[in-house]
Amino acid sequence: MLRIPLLAGWRWLLGLLLLSLLPPLYADEGGVIHYPRRTDGDEFRSVYELALLQLALEKADSPLRLEPSYYSMEQERALVNLERNERLDVVWSVTSHEREQRLLPVRIPLDKGLYGWRIALLPSSREALLKNVRTLDDLRPFSAGQGHDWPDTDILRSNGLPVTISANYGSLFRMLQAQRFDYFPRSLIEIWGELEHPRSKQLVADTHVLLHYPAAMYFFFSRQRPELAETVRLGLERAIADGSFEHLFQQHFAADLQRAQLNQRQVIELENPLLPSATPLQRRELWLTPLSPAR
Structure with a gap:
C-alpha cells in the first residue's frame, strides 16, 4: 500500500482541493x-x-x-x-x-448541408451559358473554377467535370471575368453576399442549373x-x-x-466520394432540403 507522510499527505490533499477550484483551461490564458x-x-x-x-x-x-x-x-x-x-x-x-x-x-x-447546393457565377456577358444544360453530360464541356485545396475540387473532378484551380480565393473572380474558366459554382449561402462585393460587378448568378452533392x-x-x-x-x-x-x-x-428560385432550376446530382461514413445523415433535424416536396 502506498504510504504518504502526514505533512506530505496534507499538501497532496490541499493541492487536489485547489485544482478542483480552478476554472477549466481555455484556448489560452486569456480565455x-x-x-x-x-x-x-x-x-x-x-x-x-x-x-x-x-x-x-x-x-x-x-x-x-x-x-x-x-x-x-x-x-x-x-x-x-x-x-x-x-x-x-x-x-x-x-x-x-x-x-x-x-x-x-x-x-x-x-x-x-447547403454548401452542397450550388449555383454558378457567370460573366454577365455569358449569362445564358448553361441555359440548355439538363444532365451531367451536358455540363462536362464547361470548365469550373475552384480553390486548389477545396474538397469541392476533387468532388467535381470525380464526377468527370473539368476544373481550373487557383491558390487564391479572390483571384477566382478575376479569372472568371477573364474567361479562364466558364463558371464558378458557389453555395446557396455564399453566392448572394459575393455578388454584392465590388469584385463581382461584372458577374451574375446563373438562373438555370442547381448542382447538388451531399456535403x-x-x-x-x-x-x-x-x-x-x-x-x-x-x-x-x-x-x-x-x-x-x-x-x-x-x-x-x-x-x-x-x-x-430553386424550383425553377434543373437539378444535377453529383456523388461525393469524400463524404465520411460518420456524417450524421440520419439526423434529419440537422439538414435542410431547399426544394419543395413537389420537386
Whole structure:
C-alpha cells in the first residue's frame, strides 16, 4: 500500500482541493478562441459562422471570447496551423475523409448541408451559358473554377467535370471575368453576399442549373483540444434543442433561399466520394432540403 507522510499527505490533499477550484483551461490564458482572419473586404464571409460559434459558447455557459488571428489565412494554411495547435483554435470547413483524419470535427453541419447546393457565377456577358444544360453530360464541356485545396475540387473532378484551380480565393473572380474558366459554382449561402462585393460587378448568378452533392461544413478543432470541441458540441446541441440554431440560420439565409428560385432550376446530382461514413445523415433535424416536396 502506498504510504504518504502526514505533512506530505496534507499538501497532496490541499493541492487536489485547489485544482478542483480552478476554472477549466481555455484556448489560452486569456480565455480566447482564435479563428482565421479573413482578408480585408472579405469579413462578410465569416459573419454567420462566428455568430453561430458565439451562440454555441453562450449555450454552453462558456466565458471564452472570439478573436481573429493576427494575419489573414487561406484555408489550407489555417488547417495546418490548427492541426499543429499553433495560433488557431478553430476552423470551419467542408468536411472530407482527409480533414477528419487530421482534425477533430464537431459533426453538426453549420450550413444544414447547403454548401452542397450550388449555383454558378457567370460573366454577365455569358449569362445564358448553361441555359440548355439538363444532365451531367451536358455540363462536362464547361470548365469550373475552384480553390486548389477545396474538397469541392476533387468532388467535381470525380464526377468527370473539368476544373481550373487557383491558390487564391479572390483571384477566382478575376479569372472568371477573364474567361479562364466558364463558371464558378458557389453555395446557396455564399453566392448572394459575393455578388454584392465590388469584385463581382461584372458577374451574375446563373438562373438555370442547381448542382447538388451531399456535403457538410463543420467546426474543426485540434486533436489536442477535445475539451474545446466538446464545449462547442454541447452548445450547438442545446441551440438545436431550443430552436435558437434554426432562428439564427433563418435570420441569415431565408431571404437568400427565396431569392434563388430553386424550383425553377434543373437539378444535377453529383456523388461525393469524400463524404465520411460518420456524417450524421440520419439526423434529419440537422439538414435542410431547399426544394419543395413537389420537386
